[in-house]
Amino acid sequence: MTERLAGKVALVTGGTSGIGAGTVARLRNDGAQVFFTGRNEDAGREIAGQTGATFIRHEVSDVDGWADVIAQIRDALGRLDIAFANAGMERGDGSVEDISLDGWNGILAVNQTGVMLTVQHAIRAMRDNPDGPTGSIIINSSMNANRAMGNFVAYSVTKAAVVALAKSAAIHCGNQGYKIRVNAILPGVVETALISNLIASNENPDAMRAGYAGMSPLKRMGEVEEIAALVSFLGSDEAAFISGADLTIDGASTAGMMGL
Amino acid sequence: MSAGRLAGRVAFVTGGLRGIGHAAAARMLDEGATVIVSDLDSESDAHDLLGDLADRVGYVQANVTDEGDWARALDHVQQAHGACHILVNNAGIDLTGTVETLELEDWRRIMAINVDGVFMGTKRFVPLMAESGSEVEGGASIVNVSSIMGLVGYAEVSAYNASKGAVRLFTKGIAIEFATKGMPIRANSVHPGFVETPLLKAGFQRWVDKGVAEKPQDLVDAMNAATPMGRLAQPREIAAGIAFLAGPDASYMTGSEMVIDGGWTAQ
Protein backbone atom coordinates (compact mmCIF):
# COMPACT_ATOMS: atom_id res chain seq x y z
CA MET A 1 0.00 0.00 0.00
CA THR A 2 1.16 3.52 -0.75
CA GLU A 3 -0.29 6.89 0.16
CA ARG A 4 0.18 8.44 -3.27
CA LEU A 5 -3.57 8.86 -3.86
CA ALA A 6 -4.67 9.16 -0.25
CA GLY A 7 -7.82 11.27 0.10
CA LYS A 8 -8.69 11.01 -3.58
CA VAL A 9 -11.91 9.57 -4.99
CA ALA A 10 -11.74 7.76 -8.31
CA LEU A 11 -14.14 6.42 -10.92
CA VAL A 12 -13.20 3.69 -13.38
CA THR A 13 -15.61 2.79 -16.19
CA GLY A 14 -15.53 -0.74 -17.52
CA GLY A 15 -13.88 -1.81 -14.27
CA THR A 16 -15.08 -5.40 -14.14
CA SER A 17 -12.33 -6.90 -16.28
CA GLY A 18 -9.00 -6.32 -17.98
CA ILE A 19 -7.21 -2.99 -17.68
CA GLY A 20 -10.17 -1.48 -15.82
CA ALA A 21 -10.14 -4.15 -13.11
CA GLY A 22 -6.36 -3.90 -12.80
CA THR A 23 -6.65 -0.15 -12.39
CA VAL A 24 -9.32 -0.47 -9.70
CA ALA A 25 -6.88 -2.63 -7.73
CA ARG A 26 -3.93 -0.32 -8.31
CA LEU A 27 -5.79 2.88 -7.35
CA ARG A 28 -7.05 1.16 -4.19
CA ASN A 29 -3.52 0.05 -3.43
CA ASP A 30 -2.33 3.65 -3.83
CA GLY A 31 -4.83 4.79 -1.23
CA ALA A 32 -7.77 6.11 -3.30
CA GLN A 33 -11.45 5.43 -2.68
CA VAL A 34 -12.64 3.79 -5.88
CA PHE A 35 -15.98 3.41 -7.65
CA PHE A 36 -16.19 1.34 -10.79
CA THR A 37 -18.87 0.63 -13.35
CA GLY A 38 -19.66 -2.20 -15.70
CA ARG A 39 -22.38 -4.55 -16.83
CA ASN A 40 -21.18 -7.80 -15.29
CA GLU A 41 -22.69 -7.87 -11.82
CA ASP A 42 -20.97 -11.06 -10.68
CA ALA A 43 -17.52 -9.81 -11.60
CA GLY A 44 -18.39 -6.42 -10.08
CA ARG A 45 -19.31 -7.98 -6.74
CA GLU A 46 -16.22 -10.15 -6.72
CA ILE A 47 -13.80 -7.28 -7.49
CA ALA A 48 -15.55 -5.08 -4.93
CA GLY A 49 -15.08 -7.81 -2.34
CA GLN A 50 -11.41 -8.27 -3.17
CA THR A 51 -10.42 -4.61 -3.36
CA GLY A 52 -12.83 -2.67 -1.16
CA ALA A 53 -13.94 -0.62 -4.16
CA THR A 54 -17.61 0.10 -4.82
CA PHE A 55 -19.36 -1.41 -7.85
CA ILE A 56 -22.06 0.55 -9.67
CA ARG A 57 -23.94 -1.34 -12.33
CA HIS A 58 -23.96 0.96 -15.34
CA GLU A 59 -23.47 0.69 -19.07
CA VAL A 60 -21.25 3.59 -20.16
CA SER A 61 -23.42 4.64 -23.10
CA ASP A 62 -26.60 4.74 -20.97
CA VAL A 63 -27.16 8.50 -20.93
CA ASP A 64 -29.86 8.54 -18.28
CA GLY A 65 -27.89 6.37 -15.87
CA TRP A 66 -24.99 8.84 -15.65
CA ALA A 67 -26.67 11.26 -13.24
CA ASP A 68 -27.19 8.39 -10.85
CA VAL A 69 -23.56 7.21 -11.06
CA ILE A 70 -22.28 10.66 -10.17
CA ALA A 71 -24.93 11.14 -7.47
CA GLN A 72 -23.88 7.89 -5.79
CA ILE A 73 -20.25 9.00 -5.65
CA ARG A 74 -21.03 12.51 -4.45
CA ASP A 75 -23.53 11.31 -1.85
CA ALA A 76 -21.01 8.87 -0.46
CA LEU A 77 -17.83 10.96 -0.48
CA GLY A 78 -18.72 14.45 -1.71
CA ARG A 79 -16.05 14.67 -4.38
CA LEU A 80 -14.46 13.17 -7.49
CA ASP A 81 -10.73 13.49 -8.20
CA ILE A 82 -9.85 10.87 -10.81
CA ALA A 83 -11.89 9.47 -13.69
CA PHE A 84 -10.57 6.71 -15.92
CA ALA A 85 -12.68 6.52 -19.10
CA ASN A 86 -11.77 2.96 -19.89
CA ALA A 87 -14.85 1.13 -21.16
CA GLY A 88 -14.42 0.08 -24.77
CA MET A 89 -15.09 -2.79 -27.15
CA GLU A 90 -14.76 -3.99 -30.74
CA ARG A 91 -17.77 -6.29 -31.13
CA GLY A 92 -19.31 -6.02 -34.60
CA ASP A 93 -16.26 -4.33 -36.13
CA GLY A 94 -14.97 -5.04 -39.61
CA SER A 95 -13.38 -3.38 -42.59
CA VAL A 96 -14.86 -0.18 -43.96
CA GLU A 97 -16.13 -2.22 -46.92
CA ASP A 98 -18.00 -4.76 -44.83
CA ILE A 99 -18.99 -3.29 -41.45
CA SER A 100 -22.72 -3.12 -40.77
CA LEU A 101 -24.26 0.16 -39.72
CA ASP A 102 -25.35 -1.49 -36.46
CA GLY A 103 -21.80 -2.64 -35.83
CA TRP A 104 -20.44 0.84 -36.48
CA ASN A 105 -23.06 2.59 -34.35
CA GLY A 106 -22.60 0.14 -31.49
CA ILE A 107 -18.87 0.74 -31.27
CA LEU A 108 -19.26 4.51 -31.58
CA ALA A 109 -21.85 4.48 -28.79
CA VAL A 110 -19.44 2.89 -26.33
CA ASN A 111 -15.95 3.92 -27.45
CA GLN A 112 -16.72 7.47 -28.44
CA THR A 113 -20.03 8.67 -27.00
CA GLY A 114 -19.44 6.65 -23.83
CA VAL A 115 -16.06 8.29 -23.34
CA MET A 116 -17.50 11.74 -24.08
CA LEU A 117 -20.22 11.16 -21.46
CA THR A 118 -17.63 10.00 -18.94
CA VAL A 119 -15.51 13.11 -19.47
CA GLN A 120 -18.53 15.39 -19.45
CA HIS A 121 -19.96 14.01 -16.22
CA ALA A 122 -16.54 13.83 -14.58
CA ILE A 123 -15.87 17.51 -15.33
CA ARG A 124 -19.28 18.51 -14.02
CA ALA A 125 -18.64 16.56 -10.81
CA MET A 126 -15.04 17.75 -10.37
CA ARG A 127 -16.10 21.34 -11.01
CA ASP A 128 -18.06 21.18 -7.75
CA ASN A 129 -15.30 19.71 -5.58
CA PRO A 130 -15.19 21.34 -2.12
CA ASP A 131 -11.71 22.78 -2.72
CA GLY A 132 -12.58 24.14 -6.15
CA PRO A 133 -12.51 22.61 -9.64
CA THR A 134 -9.68 20.05 -9.52
CA GLY A 135 -9.12 16.59 -10.87
CA SER A 136 -7.52 14.30 -13.40
CA ILE A 137 -9.29 12.50 -16.24
CA ILE A 138 -7.54 9.72 -18.14
CA ILE A 139 -8.94 8.33 -21.40
CA ASN A 140 -7.97 4.85 -22.49
CA SER A 141 -7.29 5.14 -26.22
CA SER A 142 -5.03 2.64 -28.01
CA MET A 143 -1.89 2.53 -30.11
CA ASN A 144 -4.35 1.97 -32.95
CA ALA A 145 -5.21 5.67 -32.73
CA ASN A 146 -1.90 6.17 -34.53
CA ARG A 147 -1.70 2.86 -36.41
CA ALA A 148 -5.11 2.04 -37.89
CA MET A 149 -6.17 -1.56 -38.53
CA GLY A 150 -7.79 -2.45 -41.84
CA ASN A 151 -10.17 -4.98 -40.35
CA PHE A 152 -11.19 -2.88 -37.32
CA VAL A 153 -12.32 0.40 -38.82
CA ALA A 154 -14.65 1.53 -36.03
CA TYR A 155 -12.19 0.65 -33.29
CA SER A 156 -9.36 2.54 -35.03
CA VAL A 157 -11.54 5.58 -35.73
CA THR A 158 -13.00 5.84 -32.23
CA LYS A 159 -9.62 5.41 -30.55
CA ALA A 160 -8.23 8.27 -32.66
CA ALA A 161 -11.30 10.37 -31.92
CA VAL A 162 -10.91 10.16 -28.15
CA VAL A 163 -7.36 11.50 -28.35
CA ALA A 164 -8.81 14.67 -29.87
CA LEU A 165 -11.50 14.57 -27.18
CA ALA A 166 -8.83 14.52 -24.47
CA LYS A 167 -7.09 17.52 -26.01
CA SER A 168 -10.29 19.48 -26.52
CA ALA A 169 -11.39 18.81 -22.95
CA ALA A 170 -7.94 19.75 -21.60
CA ILE A 171 -8.03 23.08 -23.43
CA HIS A 172 -11.60 23.73 -22.32
CA CYS A 173 -10.73 23.10 -18.66
CA GLY A 174 -7.73 25.41 -18.99
CA ASN A 175 -9.86 28.13 -20.56
CA GLN A 176 -12.36 27.86 -17.72
CA GLY A 177 -9.61 28.12 -15.13
CA TYR A 178 -10.39 24.64 -13.84
CA LYS A 179 -7.47 22.70 -12.42
CA ILE A 180 -8.81 19.64 -14.15
CA ARG A 181 -6.31 17.79 -16.34
CA VAL A 182 -7.31 15.52 -19.21
CA ASN A 183 -4.96 13.08 -20.93
CA ALA A 184 -5.12 10.03 -23.16
CA ILE A 185 -3.07 6.86 -22.86
CA LEU A 186 -2.36 4.66 -25.89
CA PRO A 187 -1.60 1.09 -24.81
CA GLY A 188 -0.23 -1.56 -27.11
CA VAL A 189 -1.50 -5.13 -26.89
CA VAL A 190 -2.20 -5.91 -23.25
CA GLU A 191 -2.66 -9.43 -22.00
CA THR A 192 -6.16 -9.19 -20.57
CA ALA A 193 -8.45 -12.15 -19.99
CA LEU A 194 -10.08 -11.29 -23.31
CA ILE A 195 -6.79 -11.81 -25.17
CA SER A 196 -5.80 -14.88 -23.12
CA ASN A 197 -9.14 -16.50 -23.95
CA LEU A 198 -8.77 -15.65 -27.62
CA ILE A 199 -5.36 -17.27 -27.59
CA ALA A 200 -6.52 -20.33 -25.66
CA SER A 201 -9.44 -20.96 -27.99
CA ASN A 202 -7.37 -20.60 -31.15
CA GLU A 203 -6.43 -23.78 -32.99
CA ASN A 204 -2.78 -22.71 -32.85
CA PRO A 205 -2.40 -20.86 -29.54
CA ASP A 206 1.40 -20.67 -29.63
CA ALA A 207 1.46 -18.98 -33.02
CA MET A 208 -1.27 -16.59 -31.96
CA ARG A 209 0.54 -15.69 -28.74
CA ALA A 210 3.75 -15.12 -30.69
CA GLY A 211 1.85 -12.93 -33.13
CA TYR A 212 0.53 -10.67 -30.36
CA ALA A 213 3.84 -10.63 -28.49
CA GLY A 214 5.73 -9.88 -31.69
CA MET A 215 3.86 -6.60 -32.20
CA SER A 216 6.26 -5.09 -29.68
CA PRO A 217 10.02 -5.12 -30.18
CA LEU A 218 10.11 -6.26 -26.53
CA LYS A 219 8.46 -9.44 -27.84
CA ARG A 220 5.87 -9.50 -25.12
CA MET A 221 2.45 -8.07 -24.47
CA GLY A 222 1.90 -5.45 -21.83
CA GLU A 223 0.50 -6.45 -18.47
CA VAL A 224 -2.61 -4.94 -16.98
CA GLU A 225 -0.58 -3.77 -13.98
CA GLU A 226 1.80 -1.82 -16.23
CA ILE A 227 -1.05 0.19 -17.73
CA ALA A 228 -2.62 0.72 -14.32
CA ALA A 229 0.68 2.16 -13.07
CA LEU A 230 0.55 4.89 -15.72
CA VAL A 231 -3.07 5.69 -14.84
CA SER A 232 -2.09 6.01 -11.20
CA PHE A 233 0.79 8.36 -12.07
CA LEU A 234 -1.45 10.56 -14.25
CA GLY A 235 -4.12 10.57 -11.56
CA SER A 236 -1.65 11.72 -8.91
CA ASP A 237 -0.37 15.20 -8.16
CA GLU A 238 3.01 14.12 -9.55
CA ALA A 239 1.52 14.76 -13.00
CA ALA A 240 0.28 18.23 -12.05
CA PHE A 241 1.48 19.90 -15.28
CA ILE A 242 0.52 17.09 -17.66
CA SER A 243 -2.64 17.90 -19.57
CA GLY A 244 -3.74 17.47 -23.17
CA ALA A 245 -1.04 14.84 -23.64
CA ASP A 246 -1.25 11.45 -25.31
CA LEU A 247 1.05 8.89 -23.74
CA THR A 248 2.00 5.80 -25.66
CA ILE A 249 2.60 2.70 -23.53
CA ASP A 250 3.30 -0.06 -25.98
CA GLY A 251 6.82 -1.43 -25.55
CA ALA A 252 7.93 0.62 -28.58
CA SER A 253 5.33 -1.04 -30.87
CA THR A 254 4.65 2.27 -32.63
CA ALA A 255 8.05 3.93 -32.16
CA GLY A 256 9.08 2.94 -35.65
CA MET A 257 10.06 0.01 -37.80
CA MET A 258 11.50 -3.01 -36.09
CA GLY A 259 14.52 -3.39 -38.34
CA LEU A 260 15.92 -6.58 -39.76
CA MET B 1 4.52 10.05 -2.97
CA SER B 2 5.80 6.52 -2.96
CA ALA B 3 9.15 6.63 -1.20
CA GLY B 4 11.71 4.02 -2.13
CA ARG B 5 10.41 3.43 -5.64
CA LEU B 6 13.98 3.81 -6.91
CA ALA B 7 15.71 2.17 -3.95
CA GLY B 8 18.82 0.24 -4.94
CA ARG B 9 19.22 2.08 -8.25
CA VAL B 10 22.11 4.25 -9.36
CA ALA B 11 21.23 7.32 -11.43
CA PHE B 12 23.45 9.66 -13.45
CA VAL B 13 22.08 13.11 -14.39
CA THR B 14 23.85 15.52 -16.74
CA GLY B 15 23.47 19.25 -16.19
CA GLY B 16 22.36 18.46 -12.65
CA LEU B 17 23.37 21.66 -10.91
CA ARG B 18 20.46 23.80 -12.04
CA GLY B 19 16.90 23.74 -13.25
CA ILE B 20 15.31 20.50 -14.35
CA GLY B 21 18.45 18.38 -13.81
CA HIS B 22 18.79 19.58 -10.23
CA ALA B 23 15.13 18.86 -9.54
CA ALA B 24 15.43 15.40 -11.11
CA ALA B 25 18.42 14.61 -8.90
CA ALA B 26 16.52 15.72 -5.80
CA ARG B 27 13.44 13.75 -6.78
CA MET B 28 15.28 10.51 -7.47
CA LEU B 29 17.21 10.91 -4.23
CA ASP B 30 13.87 11.23 -2.42
CA GLU B 31 12.74 8.01 -4.03
CA GLY B 32 15.76 6.17 -2.73
CA ALA B 33 18.20 6.25 -5.64
CA THR B 34 21.94 6.81 -5.41
CA VAL B 35 22.49 9.91 -7.52
CA ILE B 36 25.55 11.30 -9.32
CA VAL B 37 25.27 14.53 -11.25
CA SER B 38 27.57 16.15 -13.77
CA ASP B 39 27.91 19.74 -14.88
CA LEU B 40 30.48 22.27 -16.07
CA ASP B 41 31.20 23.96 -12.74
CA SER B 42 34.16 23.34 -10.45
CA GLU B 43 33.81 21.00 -7.47
CA SER B 44 33.57 23.87 -5.00
CA ASP B 45 31.00 25.82 -7.03
CA ALA B 46 29.07 22.59 -7.43
CA HIS B 47 29.05 22.13 -3.67
CA ASP B 48 27.43 25.57 -3.25
CA LEU B 49 24.95 25.05 -6.08
CA LEU B 50 23.87 21.68 -4.76
CA GLY B 51 23.00 23.25 -1.43
CA ASP B 52 21.35 20.77 0.88
CA LEU B 53 21.84 17.99 -1.67
CA ALA B 54 25.63 18.41 -1.56
CA ASP B 55 26.26 15.71 1.07
CA ARG B 56 23.97 13.24 -0.59
CA VAL B 57 24.83 13.28 -4.31
CA GLY B 58 28.04 12.54 -6.15
CA TYR B 59 29.49 15.13 -8.52
CA VAL B 60 31.61 14.82 -11.65
CA GLN B 61 32.80 17.93 -13.44
CA ALA B 62 32.23 16.97 -17.07
CA ASN B 63 31.33 18.63 -20.33
CA VAL B 64 28.81 16.52 -22.27
CA THR B 65 30.55 17.45 -25.54
CA ASP B 66 33.87 15.93 -24.45
CA GLU B 67 34.46 12.22 -25.03
CA GLY B 68 37.25 12.13 -22.47
CA ASP B 69 34.96 13.64 -19.84
CA TRP B 70 32.38 10.95 -20.57
CA ALA B 71 35.00 8.26 -20.11
CA ARG B 72 35.91 9.79 -16.73
CA ALA B 73 32.25 10.08 -15.73
CA LEU B 74 31.61 6.44 -16.53
CA ASP B 75 34.76 5.46 -14.70
CA HIS B 76 33.66 7.42 -11.64
CA VAL B 77 30.25 5.74 -11.58
CA GLN B 78 31.73 2.30 -12.15
CA GLN B 79 34.41 2.71 -9.46
CA ALA B 80 32.10 4.23 -6.88
CA HIS B 81 28.96 2.16 -7.46
CA GLY B 82 29.70 -0.63 -9.94
CA ALA B 83 26.36 -0.12 -11.65
CA CYS B 84 24.14 2.36 -13.45
CA HIS B 85 20.39 1.87 -13.80
CA ILE B 86 19.24 5.34 -14.80
CA LEU B 87 20.77 7.88 -17.19
CA VAL B 88 19.11 11.28 -17.52
CA ASN B 89 20.55 13.17 -20.49
CA ASN B 90 19.40 16.59 -19.42
CA ALA B 91 22.22 19.08 -20.08
CA GLY B 92 21.17 21.47 -22.78
CA ILE B 93 21.31 25.04 -24.03
CA ASP B 94 19.05 27.14 -26.17
CA LEU B 95 19.69 29.39 -29.12
CA THR B 96 17.40 31.90 -30.74
CA GLY B 97 17.61 34.05 -33.82
CA THR B 98 16.42 34.27 -37.40
CA VAL B 99 17.91 31.54 -39.52
CA GLU B 100 19.80 33.89 -41.83
CA THR B 101 21.61 35.47 -38.88
CA LEU B 102 22.52 32.25 -37.03
CA GLU B 103 26.28 31.64 -37.09
CA LEU B 104 27.46 28.17 -38.07
CA GLU B 105 29.64 28.18 -34.95
CA ASP B 106 26.59 28.67 -32.73
CA TRP B 107 24.61 26.06 -34.64
CA ARG B 108 27.46 23.59 -34.12
CA ARG B 109 27.69 24.42 -30.44
CA ILE B 110 24.01 23.75 -29.74
CA MET B 111 24.16 20.52 -31.75
CA ALA B 112 27.30 19.49 -29.86
CA ILE B 113 25.67 19.95 -26.46
CA ASN B 114 22.05 18.98 -27.13
CA VAL B 115 22.62 16.16 -29.63
CA ASP B 116 26.25 14.93 -29.53
CA GLY B 117 26.06 15.02 -25.72
CA VAL B 118 23.04 12.71 -25.66
CA PHE B 119 24.66 10.38 -28.18
CA MET B 120 27.98 10.17 -26.33
CA GLY B 121 26.37 9.65 -22.94
CA THR B 122 24.19 6.88 -24.30
CA LYS B 123 27.08 5.24 -26.16
CA ARG B 124 29.33 5.28 -23.10
CA PHE B 125 26.79 4.18 -20.50
CA VAL B 126 24.88 1.52 -22.43
CA PRO B 127 27.30 -1.39 -21.84
CA LEU B 128 27.20 -0.83 -18.06
CA MET B 129 23.44 -0.23 -18.08
CA ALA B 130 22.86 -3.42 -20.07
CA GLU B 131 24.50 -5.32 -17.20
CA SER B 132 22.83 -3.37 -14.41
CA GLY B 133 19.44 -3.44 -16.07
CA SER B 134 18.92 -7.13 -15.44
CA GLU B 135 19.24 -6.53 -11.69
CA VAL B 136 16.15 -4.36 -11.36
CA GLU B 137 12.43 -4.63 -12.07
CA GLY B 138 11.53 -2.88 -15.31
CA GLY B 139 15.16 -2.75 -16.41
CA ALA B 140 17.53 0.18 -16.76
CA SER B 141 16.13 3.43 -18.11
CA ILE B 142 17.46 6.26 -20.25
CA VAL B 143 15.45 9.45 -20.05
CA ASN B 144 16.36 12.06 -22.65
CA VAL B 145 15.18 15.59 -22.03
CA SER B 146 13.85 16.94 -25.32
CA SER B 147 11.29 19.75 -25.36
CA ILE B 148 7.95 20.72 -26.84
CA MET B 149 10.29 22.46 -29.28
CA GLY B 150 11.27 18.97 -30.39
CA LEU B 151 7.64 18.38 -31.41
CA VAL B 152 6.57 21.62 -33.06
CA GLY B 153 8.37 24.43 -34.84
CA TYR B 154 8.67 27.96 -33.46
CA ALA B 155 9.83 31.16 -35.13
CA GLU B 156 13.47 32.05 -34.47
CA VAL B 157 14.02 28.79 -32.61
CA SER B 158 14.97 26.63 -35.61
CA ALA B 159 18.36 25.46 -34.31
CA TYR B 160 16.91 24.46 -30.94
CA ASN B 161 13.96 22.82 -32.77
CA ALA B 162 16.40 20.79 -34.85
CA SER B 163 18.44 19.70 -31.84
CA LYS B 164 15.44 18.65 -29.75
CA GLY B 165 13.76 16.92 -32.68
CA ALA B 166 16.95 14.91 -33.08
CA VAL B 167 16.79 13.85 -29.43
CA ARG B 168 13.20 12.67 -29.87
CA LEU B 169 13.96 10.35 -32.78
CA PHE B 170 17.36 9.24 -31.46
CA THR B 171 15.46 8.01 -28.41
CA LYS B 172 12.99 5.99 -30.48
CA GLY B 173 15.82 4.49 -32.51
CA ILE B 174 17.72 3.25 -29.46
CA ALA B 175 14.51 2.07 -27.78
CA ILE B 176 13.74 -0.24 -30.69
CA GLU B 177 17.38 -1.31 -30.87
CA PHE B 178 17.61 -2.29 -27.19
CA ALA B 179 14.23 -4.04 -27.25
CA THR B 180 14.88 -6.12 -30.34
CA LYS B 181 18.29 -7.14 -29.01
CA GLY B 182 16.80 -8.13 -25.68
CA MET B 183 18.89 -5.57 -23.78
CA PRO B 184 17.23 -4.61 -20.49
CA ILE B 185 17.28 -0.87 -21.14
CA ARG B 186 14.24 1.28 -21.87
CA ALA B 187 14.55 4.70 -23.51
CA ASN B 188 11.99 7.51 -23.52
CA SER B 189 11.97 11.24 -24.10
CA VAL B 190 10.46 13.94 -21.93
CA HIS B 191 9.07 17.09 -23.55
CA PRO B 192 8.74 19.94 -21.08
CA GLY B 193 6.83 23.08 -21.94
CA PHE B 194 7.96 26.38 -20.46
CA VAL B 195 9.66 25.65 -17.16
CA GLU B 196 10.74 28.25 -14.65
CA THR B 197 14.51 27.61 -14.70
CA PRO B 198 17.68 29.67 -15.19
CA LEU B 199 17.65 28.62 -18.88
CA LEU B 200 14.19 30.06 -19.40
CA LYS B 201 15.02 33.25 -17.50
CA ALA B 202 18.19 33.79 -19.54
CA GLY B 203 16.23 33.18 -22.73
CA PHE B 204 13.56 35.70 -21.76
CA GLN B 205 16.23 38.25 -20.89
CA ARG B 206 17.71 37.82 -24.38
CA TRP B 207 14.31 38.47 -25.97
CA VAL B 208 14.00 41.62 -23.85
CA ASP B 209 17.49 42.76 -24.89
CA LYS B 210 16.43 42.30 -28.50
CA GLY B 211 13.45 44.56 -27.91
CA VAL B 212 10.80 41.84 -28.29
CA ALA B 213 9.30 42.84 -24.94
CA GLU B 214 9.77 45.56 -22.35
CA LYS B 215 10.49 43.27 -19.41
CA PRO B 216 10.76 39.53 -18.70
CA GLN B 217 7.48 39.52 -16.78
CA ASP B 218 5.66 40.57 -19.96
CA LEU B 219 6.99 37.43 -21.62
CA VAL B 220 5.97 35.30 -18.62
CA ASP B 221 2.47 36.79 -18.83
CA ALA B 222 2.32 36.04 -22.55
CA MET B 223 3.47 32.44 -21.99
CA ASN B 224 0.91 31.96 -19.23
CA ALA B 225 -1.82 33.30 -21.49
CA ALA B 226 -0.74 30.96 -24.30
CA THR B 227 -0.75 27.88 -22.02
CA PRO B 228 -4.12 26.23 -21.32
CA MET B 229 -3.16 25.62 -17.69
CA GLY B 230 -2.31 29.32 -17.43
CA ARG B 231 1.11 29.06 -15.80
CA LEU B 232 4.73 27.98 -16.24
CA ALA B 233 5.90 24.57 -15.04
CA GLN B 234 8.04 24.16 -11.95
CA PRO B 235 11.19 22.02 -12.34
CA ARG B 236 9.87 19.47 -9.84
CA GLU B 237 6.89 18.79 -12.13
CA ILE B 238 9.26 17.72 -14.89
CA ALA B 239 11.35 15.80 -12.36
CA ALA B 240 8.33 13.72 -11.32
CA GLY B 241 7.84 12.60 -14.92
CA ILE B 242 11.53 11.74 -15.24
CA ALA B 243 11.39 9.71 -12.01
CA PHE B 244 8.30 7.84 -13.22
CA LEU B 245 9.98 6.86 -16.50
CA ALA B 246 13.14 5.90 -14.60
CA GLY B 247 11.37 3.44 -12.34
CA PRO B 248 9.61 0.08 -12.32
CA ASP B 249 6.12 1.55 -12.87
CA ALA B 250 7.11 2.43 -16.46
CA SER B 251 8.24 -1.11 -17.32
CA TYR B 252 6.22 -1.28 -20.58
CA MET B 253 7.13 2.25 -21.66
CA THR B 254 9.93 2.47 -24.16
CA GLY B 255 10.23 4.50 -27.34
CA SER B 256 7.54 6.74 -25.89
CA GLU B 257 7.38 10.46 -25.26
CA MET B 258 6.04 12.21 -22.20
CA VAL B 259 4.82 15.73 -22.90
CA ILE B 260 4.63 17.88 -19.74
CA ASP B 261 3.43 21.22 -21.03
CA GLY B 262 0.15 22.20 -19.40
CA GLY B 263 -1.69 21.61 -22.67
CA TRP B 264 0.48 23.91 -24.83
CA THR B 265 0.90 21.51 -27.75
CA ALA B 266 -2.66 20.13 -27.48
CA GLN B 267 -4.06 23.38 -28.88
Ligand SMILES: NC(=O)c1ccc[n+]([C@@H]2O[C@H](COP(=O)([O-])OP(=O)(O)OC[C@H]3O[C@@H](n4cnc5c(N)ncnc54)[C@H](O)[C@@H]3O)[C@@H](O)[C@H]2O)c1
Ligand atom coordinates in the same frame (compact mmCIF):
# COMPACT_ATOMS: atom_id res chain seq x y z
N1 LIG C 1 13.40 25.49 -19.07
C1 LIG C 1 12.57 25.16 -20.03
O1 LIG C 1 11.57 25.83 -20.26
C2 LIG C 1 12.82 23.92 -20.86
C3 LIG C 1 11.79 23.51 -21.71
C4 LIG C 1 11.98 22.39 -22.48
C5 LIG C 1 13.17 21.69 -22.40
N2 LIG C 1 14.17 22.11 -21.59
C6 LIG C 1 15.40 21.31 -21.58
O2 LIG C 1 15.66 20.84 -20.28
C7 LIG C 1 17.06 20.66 -20.08
C8 LIG C 1 17.49 21.38 -18.82
O3 LIG C 1 17.15 22.74 -18.97
P1 LIG C 1 16.99 23.75 -17.75
O4 LIG C 1 15.87 24.64 -18.07
O5 LIG C 1 17.01 23.04 -16.49
O6 LIG C 1 18.33 24.56 -18.01
P2 LIG C 1 19.38 25.23 -16.99
O7 LIG C 1 20.22 26.12 -17.81
O8 LIG C 1 18.65 25.79 -15.86
O9 LIG C 1 20.22 23.97 -16.56
C9 LIG C 1 20.98 23.25 -17.50
C10 LIG C 1 22.24 22.74 -16.85
O10 LIG C 1 23.03 22.11 -17.87
C11 LIG C 1 24.38 22.51 -17.72
N3 LIG C 1 25.11 22.41 -18.97
C12 LIG C 1 25.03 23.23 -20.06
N4 LIG C 1 25.91 22.86 -21.00
C13 LIG C 1 26.57 21.79 -20.52
C14 LIG C 1 27.61 20.97 -21.02
N5 LIG C 1 28.17 21.20 -22.22
N6 LIG C 1 28.04 19.94 -20.26
C15 LIG C 1 27.49 19.71 -19.05
N7 LIG C 1 26.52 20.46 -18.51
C16 LIG C 1 26.06 21.49 -19.24
C17 LIG C 1 24.28 23.94 -17.23
O11 LIG C 1 25.50 24.33 -16.58
C18 LIG C 1 23.09 23.87 -16.27
O12 LIG C 1 23.49 23.53 -14.97
C19 LIG C 1 17.74 21.20 -21.34
O13 LIG C 1 18.06 20.11 -22.19
C20 LIG C 1 16.67 22.07 -21.95
O14 LIG C 1 16.83 22.20 -23.34
C21 LIG C 1 14.01 23.20 -20.81
